Amino acid sequence: MKKNLQWKLAIIVVVIGLCLFLIYPPKDKIKLGLDLKGGTHLVLQVLTEDAVNVETDQQLSRFEEVFKKNNITYLEANKEKPGRFYFRGIPVDQEGKARDLIDQYTRDWDYSFSGDRLTFNLKMVAAQYLRDLAVTQTLETIRNRIDQFGVAEPVIQRQGSDRIVVELPGIEDPDRVKNLIKVTAVLEFKLVKAGPAPDEETLLRDFGGKVPEDAEVVRSDPKRGTQGYYLVSKVATVTGKDLRTVRRGVDEWNNPAVHFTLNPDGAKRFEQVTGANIGKQLAIILDGRLQSAPVIEARISDSGIIQGRFTPEEADDLVVILKAGALPAGIKYLEERTVGPSLGSDSVRQGLMAGLVAIFAVMVFMIFYYRLSGLNAITALILNEIIIFGAMGYFKATLTLPGIAGIILGIGMAVDANVLIFERIKEEIAVGKNITSSIATGFSRAFSAIFDSNLTTIISAVFLFQFGTGPIKGYAVTLICSLVANLFTAVFVSRFIFDAFVPTNAKRLSI
């Protein structure tokens, strides 16, 4: 073998060897997309306005307190909209004092006096920061919940300013996870003042039909059986933030329940309130819905139990969300795609079948039409496939169903280069040139056409990759890989095979 051919062989062997190494073992190296593996793809939006709203409420009540403490009088204090609240009726002579206090307490709010009205506006930068923080915290909370729930290899990513993409492979019960992600999970323990009553009117009869200032009405969670309205105190004794540990257990009737312990601060408050209210009911409220209202039988300090006719799954899920904490803002689903595992494995099977039939059909055609040279093209084609998967393994690309379509299409396109070359060689032979120089001219003349052909397709594939989402990106990737690999196999490898197997003085070429 000529020295130059030995070098070429070495390059080919190294490239293919490397690719095989990158593919092996295929189960670990080739990642399947959700459409093939089965799973759920969710896009959700964080309602960042919630965070601004909460901040506005907090600042409003904070300044009410501050003004009261410092003897600044006012007639009315109100939230106008998220990010804006006002005080009305502050006497003119107290304006200076109010200004000093505000400057002392906040830098995130702009304020202005106009007449007797003091208006607070949340600064743009501060609002932006709050929104951003809400998204980051929501993402972390969702990640915690999913980790606690136990999903293998979840993808949880931020997308744009307020969106989060969640990908959960291999989920069999998507609705359960969707609910798990979405619940705000604000847990509150509040003293019951009255109830249960069948409707709000009956409940408020003893209070003159009006909700007392320090109380609010909650409904029991329809999932928890007994229906009814309760009147509970506005201020929570302890909240989810005071929890130290949470675990699943059973209650005294052996039903699933959630056991918890409180941190020292929460425990102190809990002990005080339960001690002072023995015989009364304590409402356990999750996201505004009452779960249960057990009677306080003794002073409880740092541990307790949440019961409420849970199924084992519901109890598990409650533990998960309580451990992971509450969401700082509400969320809304924008997109949901769920592929069940059987459809996914069907797609893999059918894609594989289509691919095998395609490659077989092309092989038969090439051998039939180009004889031994067809064998050369087939070798190039097989190496092409190995390189595609090698490249996908290297780039950690995900194989999707459109990706499989891209590979199958690539099989048809890959032989295009061989066809261009072979047809040129035939023409050269037909005009009477000898075999070796026909091969050389065939390759060099066909090159620009091959380059063109690959480039036009790569152009559109690149933009599809740029603008496409998951599955389409998969298509673009396999198509690009297949076309780039094609330049190597059809031009370099095919040429090598001709040079190695066709003697320099050959009289005939099987083409």
Place this chain on the structure above:
Amino acid sequence: MQIFKKTPNIPFLKYKWIALAVTLIIVVAGLINILAGKGLKLGVDFGEGTLIRVMFKEPVSVSEVRKLLSEVGLGDSIIQEAGKESREFQIRTMEKRTTTQDQEIESHQILADRVIQSLQGEEDRQKLAQGLLDLNSIDRASLTNLLRSVAPDEAENLANKIVDYRTEKGIIASWDELKRAPLNLPQEITSYLESRTFLGKMTVLSRETVGPQVGKDLRKKATQAIIWSLIGMLVYIAFRFKGVEYGAAAIFTLAQDVLITMSIYSFTPREINLPIIAGLLTIVGFSINDTIVIFDRIRELQRTMRREKLENIMNLSLNLNLSRTLITSGTVFLTVLSLYIFGGQVINDFAFLMLIGTIEGVYSTIFLSCPVVLFWNQYLKKKKLHK
């Protein structure tokens, strides 16, 4: 072996008027259909409703499915049978524009839930209400929990076996299946399962809902992908061809590839989703490349045959390249056909579009790209000379 014993001599350019007429008819009919008729149907990807794929335990007919859906007021959904045994269906609920954008995705989801519930049927719903679990939709963890009380040590193993079997089959149709190979579950397990679970009438294979906001984004992205790829190709064409006439012809070919393919597609009930956009751009790339190869030949021959009329040179180039055009399009056609036949329901629209596109690409390369150059030279260039 060769398709043609010697270079064929087909006077392709003779047929230019017929080809132009055929193209016009297709495009005009397509445009009328797109603009005034049923036209192009945007799919779930672009925020138009929900797509649900379900599989039934027993074969059912489309009209039975429709009847179930009409009961909840969703009789106008598009119902397609997929698979061979009349057990798989694809259901597409139509959008409801009455709700505000905020609620729309929620309403899509509510619709989807309603579809699923109505298909489950009264019997299944009652069983669920009684606290029985549906063995055809239960997840591994819950099944493991359930089996713990009858086979504490083997619960996880058994649950995995059952779920894997269900995954392979799509749905478990009868209790006998569990007793037979490959599962061979012992009597005590199956009778326990029979007492605590039931075999749901159907199972959801997949479910896709895209809300209006994401739909709008995807529409924007798809438009960007199309515009940028077309610009990319135009830049390439301009760079590659110095002659204005060839550039113009390539652009014309490109435009008509898109128009013809979409016109034909608009007459099918198929919808436009992201893979369709990808397919369209692939077709354009593929056809442009074919055209470029022919144009290269023309210019090569123009250098050696200076005296020959352009029309004859074009014919010769087309004929010289005919076997290449047919073979490469043929191999692509073979692979796409295989995808169309064996690739399954999910990718079928894409495969169908590629089938049209491959044939259309050959047609446009052979019959339409050269006449444009010819017209340009005959009319526009002459005018310039007269000036």
